[in-house]
Amino acid sequence: IRSQQDINDDLFDSLEEIMISGDLGVDFSLKLIEDVRKKVDELGIKKSENIVRFIKSAMVKTLNSNCQSSVSDPGALLKSEIKPYVLMIVGVNGTGKTTSIGKLAAMYKKTGKTVLLSAADTFRAAALEQLEIWAERAQVEIIRNQPGADPASVAFDSLKAAISRNVDVLIVDTAGRLHTKSNLMEELKKIRRVLAKLLLEAPHETLLIMDATTGQNGLNQARQFAQAVGVTGIVLTKLDGTARGGIVFSIVKELGIPVKFIGIGEKLEDLEAFNANDFVEALFA
Amino acid sequence: ELTDKLDLIFKNLKGHGKLSEKNVADSLKEVRRVLLEADVNYKVAKVFINAVQQRALGQKVLRSVTPGQQIVKIIHDELTNIMGKSEAPVTISGSPSIIMLTGLQGSGKTTLAGKLGLFFAKRGHKPVLAAADTYRPAAMRQLEVVGQKVSIPVVLDPAKKALDICQNAIKYCRKNGHDLVIFDTAGRLHIDKQMMDELLQIKKKTKPQEILYVADGMTGQDAVNTAREFLNWLDFDGVVLTKMDGDARGGAALSVRMVTDKPIKFISTGEKFDALEKFHPQRMASRILG
Numbered sequence A: 001i002r003s004q005q006d007i008n009d010d011l012f013d014s015l016e017e018i019m020i021s022g023d024l025g026v027d028f029s030l031k032l033i034e035d036v037r038k039k040v041d042e043l044g045i046k047k048s049e050n051i052v053r054f055i056k057s058a059m060v061k062t063l064n065s066n067c068q069s070s071v072s073d074p075g076a077l078l079k080s081e082i083k084p085y086v087l088m089i090v091g092v093n094g095t096g097k098t099t100s101i102g103k104l105a106a107m108y109k110k111t112g113k114t115v116l117l118s119a120a121d122t123f124r125a126a127a128l129e130q131l132e133i134w135a136e137r138a139q140v141e142i143i144r145n146q147p148g149a150d151p152a153s154v155a156f157d158s159l160k161a162a163i164s165r166n167v168d169v170l171i172v173d174t175a176g177r178l179h180t181k182s183n184l185m186e187e188l189k190k191i192r193r194v195l196a197k198l199l200l201e202a203p204h205e206t207l208l209i210m211d212a213t214t215g216q217n218g219l220n221q222a223r224q225f226a227q228a229v230g231v232t233g234i235v236l237t238k239l240d241g242t243a244r245g246g247i248v249f250s251i252v253k254e255l256g257i258p259v260k261f262i263g264i265g266e267k268l269e270d271l272e273a274f275n276a277n278d279f280v281e282a283l284f285a
Numbered sequence B: 001e002l003t004d005k006l007d008l009i010f011k012n013l014k015g016h017g018k019l020s021e022k023n024v025a026d027s028l029k030e031v032r033r034v035l036l037e038a039d040v041n042y043k044v045a046k047v048f049i050n051a052v053q054q055r056a057l058g059q060k061v062l063r064s065v066t067p068g069q070q071i072v073k074i075i076h077d078e079l080t081n082i083m084g085k086s087e088a089p090v091t092i093s094g095s096p097s098i099i100m101l102t103g104l105q106g107s108g109k110t111t112l113a114g115k116l117g118l119f120f121a122k123r124g125h126k127p128v129l130a131a132a133d134t135y136r137p138a139a140m141r142q143l144e145v146v147g148q149k150v151s152i153p154v155v156l157d158p159a160k161k162a163l164d165i166c167q168n169a170i171k172y173c174r175k176n177g178h179d180l181v182i183f184d185t186a187g188r189l190h191i192d193k194q195m196m197d198e199l200l201q202i203k204k205k206t207k208p209q210e211i212l213y214v215a216d217g218m219t220g221q222d223a224v225n226t227a228r229e230f231l232n233w234l235d236f237d238g239v240v241l242t243k244m245d246g247d248a249r250g251g252a253a254l255s256v257r258m259v260t261d262k263p264i265k266f267i268s269t270g271e272k273f274d275a276l277e278k279f280h281p282q283r284m285a286s287r288i289l290g
């Protein structure tokens, strides 16, 4: 006859494997399992299904701990008295920033808002052309300059245009950059300062776009971007793949930054509001 | 510092005798944690630790180093061996020779096409780049700009399918005396059967000498799933790890190597076109161990 202890040991071993394999990280996983084991003993939870249900709800709690509700409300992202509402989009190379901007633009347009895009990635080959195509697809206007122009001045011109055109939402695209490159992080700070100079509270949102396949380095990314320019939310992309994006647990817990949206494909409509319950269920699927 | 952590575990071990089973087991627990924090895949770490355990057990404790240093050296050597064995340079042998770049979305393929073009141009070849990404907005324009920056011709056609563009590029090479063509393909998911089949058809019809799987160096646990699927579909020849100029520990390097047994041929270390290095297994081992 196996003891309850043995059965639980096996269960928690397999839970550890699920969590670590989902990129939740060793520290976070072991700490959560330790807390859950204590609670489970305290509350006398015996059946495996109940233990699993308990751990899932603990995870959902963690993810929602810095959010108003478990489903990000895009409308809440736009406090209607603020006009233009300025979103700055940041992140390391190739995570899906430009694509996500197209999706966000389409989403806001659907809610009846007027949207303007700012092509402030003046560095990467054909970045301007790429965003232009997304503007076309989302049927919104775009402010751009020449490749090699100063990104801060493009952002500035875009905000000026947004104000004079009485636009509801301005979304600023920036070049991908590694958080370890201090000159590039300085450039990002400058873009932010320039926006704030023109409009006191701008940017009202700074969304960090993260690739769901990213491992533990994602925590460093979030820390550095948060420290440099402040991050108000995360967009987790490429969740249509097999990666689980578990690094967000540590980011939410340590930095208090909520996940606001998820990217689930390469088309205009492939953006959803983040739902912690669905996210945790997918981890165990 | 791993050596210090392990020395604490060994602090009662004197300079003679053998590394005991308990000592080794405890220290390997710590090493496993370090590997997982470095993004080595969960199952890969287990297999690796078991292999090292055999090596470490019964080894005489050396006088010249601490037991912690001794274990770390065993780990380091084993990592280096696994990642460095059967090193193979890129095969250049057709007319033209063909290098096909494949991988997930955003891993750095288009940029790498320019880098590889420059790399081989410097070594006396006459490369051409083929813009076979017919999906991503402005992808062909992106490769066109890349080609201009490294002074390498780009074959593209917004009206054609990927396979046609690749075949046109081959014809262009033969017509104009170019000995190498690099296919830039669209990023795609390993679970997208239609897209993976597109790559398979390009492989079957053009028979590239070299197929490279291009993976983001900061990939976490999922690295094995994608690498394994790309291997099943394409039996690629080598791997390129990108964005290694960041501070990701790069455990994906060990995971991909152990699961596919294919060599890592290059690492990409920046956005500029000269930021391409040959893979050094020893340096990668040190980086993973932190």
Ligand SMILES: Nc1nc2c(ncn2[C@@H]2O[C@H](COP(=O)(O)OP(=O)(O)OP(=O)(O)O)[C@@H](O)[C@H]2O)c(=O)[nH]1
Pocket (backbone or CB within 6 Å): A091, A092, A093, A094, A095, A096, A097, A098, A099, A100, A121, A124, A127, A174, A175, A176, A177, A209, A237, A238, A239, A240, A241, A262, A263, A264, A265, A266, A270, B105, B106, B136, B187, B189
């Ligand atoms: N499958 C999938 N692919 C995505 C998703 N989001 C973006 N992509 C793809 O990821 C690749 C990179 O997207 P970009 O929008 O160029 O990324 P970026 O962050 O702007 O890149 P840089 O500006 O170069 O740093 C493209 O091939 C996109 O189609 C997603 O949610 N799912």
Ligand SMILES: Nc1nc2c(ncn2[C@@H]2O[C@H](COP(=O)(O)OP(=O)(O)OP(=O)(O)O)[C@@H](O)[C@H]2O)c(=O)[nH]1
Pocket (backbone or CB within 6 Å): A093, A094, A124, A176, A178, B103, B104, B105, B106, B107, B108, B109, B110, B111, B112, B133, B136, B139, B185, B186, B187, B188, B242, B243, B244, B245, B268, B269, B270, B271, B275
């Ligand atoms: N820091 C750094 N950035 C890189 C490296 N390689 C590529 N990048 C950047 O990563 C981003 C994506 O590169 P791309 O070449 O567009 O990636 P891709 O694989 O062609 O993307 P898709 O075609 O959408 O799948 C760009 O911003 C590149 O400049 C590298 O080694 N280091």
Ligand SMILES: [Mg+2]
Pocket (backbone or CB within 6 Å): A097, A098, A099, A121, A127, A174, A175, A176
């Ligand atoms: Mg971009």
Ligand SMILES: [Mg+2]
Pocket (backbone or CB within 6 Å): B109, B110, B111, B133, B136, B139, B184, B185, B186, B187
């Ligand atoms: Mg590309």
